[in-house]
Amino acid sequence: MKFRDVIGTAIASTFRSKLRTTLTVIAIFIGAFTLTITSAIGTGVSSYINTQVASIGNPNVMTVTKTVAVTSTNSGPSKYDPSTSSSNTQGARQGFGNASAGVLTAMDISAIKATSGVLSVAPSIRLTPDYIQYGGNGKYVLTLSADAALTKADLASGAQLNDSSTANEIMLPTTYLTNLGFSSAKQAIGQTVAIGVTDYVGQQHVVNATVTGIQNETLFGAGASANTALTDILQQTEATGRPASVLTNYASATITFKNGSTPAQVTQLKKALTNEGYTGQTVADRLGTFETVINGIVGVLDAFAVIALIAAGFGIINTLLMSVQERTREIGLMKAMGMGGGRIYALFSLEVIFIGFLGSAIGALVAIVLGSVASRILSRRLLADLPGLHLLQFAPASIATIILVVMGIAFLAGTLPARRASRQNPIDALRYE
Amino acid sequence: MTESVLEAHDLAKSYGRGANRFDALKGVSLSINRGESLAIVGKSGSGKSTLMHLLALLDRPSSGRILLNGSDAASLAGATLNKARNQTFGFVFQQFFLMPNTSVLDNVILPLKIAGIGARTRKRQAMDALDALGLADKAKNNATDLSGGQKQRVVIARALVNNPSVIFADEPTGNLDSATGEVVEDILLDLNKERGITLVLVTHDPDLAERCDRSIHVRDGLIVTQEQYA
Numbered sequence: 001m002k003f004r005d006v007i008g009t010a011i012a013s014t015f016r017s018k019l020r021t022t023l024t025v026i027a028i029f030i031g032a033f034t035l036t037i038t039s040a041i042g043t044g045v046s047s048y049i050n051t052q053v054a055s056i057g058n059p060n061v062m063t064v065t066k067t068v069a070v071t072s073t074n075s076g077p078s079k080y081d082p083s084t085s086s087s088n089t090q091g092a093r094q095g096f097g098n099a100s101a102g103v104l105t106a107m108d109i110s111a112i113k114a115t116s117g118v119l120s121v122a123p124s125i126r127l128t129p130d131y132i133q134y135g136g137n138g139k140y141v142l143t144l145s146a147d148a149a150l151t152k153a154d155l156a157s158g159a160q161l162n163d164s165s166t167a168n169e170i171m172l173p174t175t176y177l178t179n180l181g182f183s184s185a186k187q188a189i190g191q192t193v194a195i196g197v198t199d200y201v202g203q204q205h206v207v208n209a210t211v212t213g214i215q216n217e218t219l220f221g222a223g224a225s226a227n228t229a230l231t232d233i234l235q236q237t238e239a240t241g242r243p244a245s246v247l248t249n250y251a252s253a254t255i256t257f258k259n260g261s262t263p264a265q266v267t268q269l270k271k272a273l274t275n276e277g278y279t280g281q282t283v284a285d286r287l288g289t290f291e292t293v294i295n296g297i298v299g300v301l302d303a304f305a306v307i308a309l310i311a312a313g314f315g316i317i318n319t320l321l322m323s324v325q326e327r328t329r330e331i332g333l334m335k336a337m338g339m340g341g342g343r344i345y346a347l348f349s350l351e352v353i354f355i356g357f358l359g360s361a362i363g364a365l366v367a368i369v370l371g372s373v374a375s376r377i378l379s380r381r382l383l384a385d386l387p388g389l390h391l392l393q394f395a396p397a398s399i400a401t402i403i404l405v406v407m408g409i410a411f412l413a414g415t416l417p418a419r420r421a422s423r424q425n426p427i428d429a430l431r432y433e
Numbered sequence: 434m435t436e437s438v439l440e441a442h443d444l445a446k447s448y449g450r451g452a453n454r455f456d457a458l459k460g461v462s463l464s465i466n467r468g469e470s471l472a473i474v475g476k477s478g479s480g481k482s483t484l485m486h487l488l489a490l491l492d493r494p495s496s497g498r499i500l501l502n503g504s505d506a507a508s509l510a511g512a513t514l515n516k517a518r519n520q521t522f523g524f525v526f527q528q529f530f531l532m533p534n535t536s537v538l539d540n541v542i543l544p545l546k547i548a549g550i551g552a553r554t555r556k557r558q559a560m561d562a563l564d565a566l567g568l569a570d571k572a573k574n575n576a577t578d579l580s581g582g583q584k585q586r587v588v589i590a591r592a593l594v595n596n597p598s599v600i601f602a603d604e605p606t607g608n609l610d611s612a613t614g615e616v617v618e619d620i621l622l623d624l625n626k627e628r629g630i631t632l633v634l635v636t637h638d639p640d641l642a643e644r645c646d647r648s649i650h651v652r653d654g655l656i657v658t659q660e661q662y663a
């Protein structure tokens with residue numbers, strides 16, 4: 001028999017016993033569907049995390065906050081201590097890992113700077129401007145992100161902020177565009193916006209700034225960010241008329257350390273900061289928790305998919321053994337007509353590989369269709385706060401891998417029955433009543 | 434002088450081992466001439482099918498030799514044996530052995546497909562064979578939906594399709610009523626007369642045996658008598 005005819009006969013055989021084929025295909029379908037979905041979640045999340053990490057781009061920075069005894073659910077609140085728990089008037093944005101944090105004073109900043117391994121310290125200044133306005137399009141509330149220094153923005157248009165420039169530069173998130181009256185991200189670049197600031201005694205001032213970049217939103221909040229020149233001028237304006245006795249406090253500070261530090265060196269730096277009563281967190285630390293949780297969930301789902309596939313594998317063995325039994329006469333007849341054992345083996349193997357292909361291809365296809373719809377709905381509703389996150393991303397390579405692996409599993413499961421078929425004695429088959 | 438297609442020398446076949454050993458054939462020698470029709474007659478369980486399977490190279494004898502066209506069949510193995518089965522022999526069985534849920538045409542095509550003949554040629558040859566048996570209009574039907582007589586005609590078409598030199602028929606009319614049985618007998622004997630295909634016919638019907646050129650009677654694994662009718 002020509003190989004092409006073996007393939008054709010194998011495919012025709014699968015369609016001859018429709019119920020049996022359908023049931024086996026369903027078992028494989030479930031496994032392949034689940035695997036496709038979990039791998040898509042894995043791809044989606046890790047690609048999102050990767051853009052986030054890439055957008056941060058500065059591996060040699062760390063956020064430092066003052067360590068406060070963590071309030072654990074078992075032991076109740078910790079005891080008030082006037083030296084650490086000063087009220088947080090600056091409205092600190094807290095890091096992901098911390099339950100609570102104290103504020104940093106100018107003294108803390110110097111102490112951090114003195115820690116060995118710290119190259120520079122930039123206190124995160126939380127500014128509270130009143131509004132932002134573009135042309136005559138009305139005034140809108142402006143939130144300025146405190147840790148702009150930490151991040152390198154994931155740009156929709158324009159360029160990164162230039163901290164060494166003396167011009168006032170501002171970067172806006174994409175969500176600001178429509179309200180402010182920009183027609184597109186591109187159009188906004190180079191435009192001048194007015195920022196209203198109220199000083200310590202209640203007088204409002206206007207500071208102008210140029211839009212240099214439009215940024216996609218990130219895990220670190222949806223605010224706009226300012227370059228050093230703009231930050232300084234806003235801070236000065238806010239401090240106008242403030243008595244010298246009022247100290248400036250900071251929610252956190254960003255430190256830089258040597259570029260290319262090894263993980264051990266980073267750990268050592270963190271330890272040094274801990275000893276002095278501060279908590280240091282790199283961007284990777286902050287994203288790490290998030291990724292660990294997602295990876296855990298994906299891992300559990302993958303395990304279920306593999307269990308489903310193993311069950312499907314036994315289903316295949318059973319199905320094919322039944323099929324060999326049922327077709328004893330047919331096999332005997334083909335052998336009597338001069339079909340070799342190798343061809344019989346190929347026939348049954350191809351049949352099971354084809355069933356594996358059907359199950360996995362249909363499973364992957366349905367997963368892609370349903371997953372894409374679900375992903376779109378999720379990005380619009382549940383995950384609307386995380387633009388850029390497409391929870392399910394279908395990578396062609398991993399889908400091809402899944403299909404091939406499932407076909408491989410099917411082939412392995414079919415080996416035993418196919419061997420049994422190929423060794424059958426034509427006489428026993430023909431005597432079989 | 435007539436040349437023999439198949440020769441058997443002192444064939445023995447036993448099934449099982451030890452206490453369960455059963456000698457189905459106990460030393461059978463015979464020679465089948467090219468173009469003749471031979472009936473193998475005997476009671477049920479006498480060893481007719483066993484003998485036929487050995488002659489058709491579907492099974493190996495426990496002892497003895499078979500010569501196919503003068504050469505020892507024991508030396509045939511693998512691809513050569515498969516080729517001999519495919520191109521030299523055609524089979525007709527009592528139980529039909531048609532592939533279920535498959536068209537009449539595809540059933541007849543099967544031996545040609547196994548032989549590796551191209552799609553167009555094999556379809557034409559199968560249609561010719563069906564035509565010869567008056568079944569051309571049933572080609573697209575499901576083989577399992579036919580009547581017994583029609584099924585056996587499909588089986589004969591399948592046995593015929595690769596132009597075999599020998600057709601083995603094991604109780605071909607056993608599952609048919611006498612009228613349809615007679616039609617099938619006529620077809621097989623006509624193939625022998627008109628196309629010169631050697632016919633080996635296993636039957637327990639003495640009347641059918643008498644229509645053949647020659648008959649051998651098997652009892653308890655031995656040939657007891659031989660009769661020449663033509």
Ligand SMILES: Nc1ncnc2c1ncn2[C@@H]1O[C@H](COP(=O)(O)OP(=O)(O)O)[C@@H](O)[C@H]1O
Pocket residue numbers: 448449455457475476477478479480481482483484
């Ligand atoms: N595979 C087998 N195992 C054991 N005994 C067998 C087997 N095949 C046939 N026999 C026995 O061999 C004897 C001859 O069988 P068979 O050739 O089929 O007889 P017939 O075709 O004349 O009815 C019977 O008694 C049968 O039971």
Ligand SMILES: [Mg+2]
Pocket residue numbers: 481482483603
């Ligand atoms: Mg018999």
